[in-house]
Amino acid sequence: MALLSNANTLTRYRVEGKDDDISLESIREKLQHNRFPEIEDPAAVFTSGWTPFESHYLSDFSEKTIVFANFILFCLRIDKKSVPSKILKKQMILETQKRLKESGKEFLSKNEKKALKEDLEASLLLRIPASPNIYDLLWDMEKKEVYFFSSQKASNEEVETLFTKTFGLHLIRIFPYTAAMHSKTLTDMEKDRFTTLSPVRFSE
Numbered sequence: 001m002a003l004l005s006n007a008n009t010l011t012r013y014r015v016e017g018k019d020d021d022i023s024l025e026s027i028r029e030k031l032q033h034n035r036f037p038e039i040e041d042p043a044a045v046f047t048s049g050w051t052p053f054e055s056h057y058l059s060d061f062s063e064k065t066i067v068f069a070n071f072i073l074f075c076l077r078i079d080k081k082s083v084p085s086k087i088l089k090k091q092m093i094l095e096t097q098k099r100l101k102e103s104g105k106e107f108l109s110k111n112e113k114k115a116l117k118e119d120l121e122a123s124l125l126l127r128i129p130a131s132p133n134i135y136d137l138l139w140d141m142e143k144k145e146v147y148f149f150s151s152q153k154a155s156n157e158e159v160e161t162l163f164t165k166t167f168g169l170h171l172i173r174i175f176p177y178t179a180a181m182h183s184k185t186l187t188d189m190e191k192d193r194f195t196t197l198s199p200v201r202f203s204e
Contacts, residue, residue, distance in 0.1 A: 011156055013146040015139070017169035022141075024158055027167070028061050034166040035059040036077045047079045048158050050166070056134050058127060064178055076148075076159050079130035083121050084165040091120045135159065 036049030036059040051057070053073045054062035067070055095116060098109060108116065135155050138147040148159050148171075160171045 009149065011148045012147060012173040014174055015144045015146055015161075015169050016172055017145065017167075018147060019141075019144075019167075019169060022167065022169075024072075028066060030166045031074060032061045034162065036079075040079070040130070044079075044130075045081045045125060047130065048067070049077060049133070050162070051075045051077045053136065057130070070142065072141060074137055075105050076135045076137060076153060076155070076162065078133045078135070078158060079102040079161055080133070081125050081130045083124045083128060087124065088117070089119060091124065092117060095120060097136040130150065145174075148183060 031081055033048045034050055036051050037047065038044075038059060040047060044117055049059060051059040051074070052060075052066065053068070053075055057076060059077070061074075066074055092113075099108065099112075099116070100106070133155070137159065137165060138149075138150040140146070145162070148156065149158060150159075156173075160173075163169065163171050
């Protein structure tokens with residue numbers, strides 16, 4: 001739970017798009033519609049969806065609180081499956097020896113090894129449980145900003161995609177350039193000058 005941790009990473013976003021019809025009730029309905037599936041597909045390598053802040057593994061929003069102080073608070077859950085390389089290597093050795101013994105061959109061809117590896121990986125993925133990853137999201141509707149408690153590329157890309165799919169709004173990552181472009185205190189001339197700036201190089 002990154003929001004309550006004493007060490008975390010954070011990505012700040014600006015929310016853009018028409019939000020006139022966005023209400024607390026509609027937000028809850030949209031979250032419920034795009035919540036993390038409670039019946040998981042055992043063949044899925046990657047699954048994502050929204051979960052309540054109070055309940056990461058029971059994703060029903062109907063009776064959960066999403067309003068905390070002046071913020072909307074919920075979480076992005078991403079479950080991933082991956083086969084540990086040592087387990088895959090072990091199974092490859094065992095299955096290769098078995099096939100060589102049965103066929104009388106001295107070695108498997110490159111294509112045979114590739115097909116065997118793909119079959120073993122698919123079989124192992126069905127048996128290995130997915131690892132859940134939870135990322136808190138804090139939405140300040142008054143300022144039209146979102147604070148997402150992760151800076152990992154994959155999780156950031158997923159939250160940007162899912163947020164747009166869920167609410168029809170876009171998340172624009174805030175860093176010096178985008179902050180300047182959306183600033184209300186800079187003139188158009190100053191913004192034009194900002195785009196021509198070059199990084200300063202410091203020499204020893």
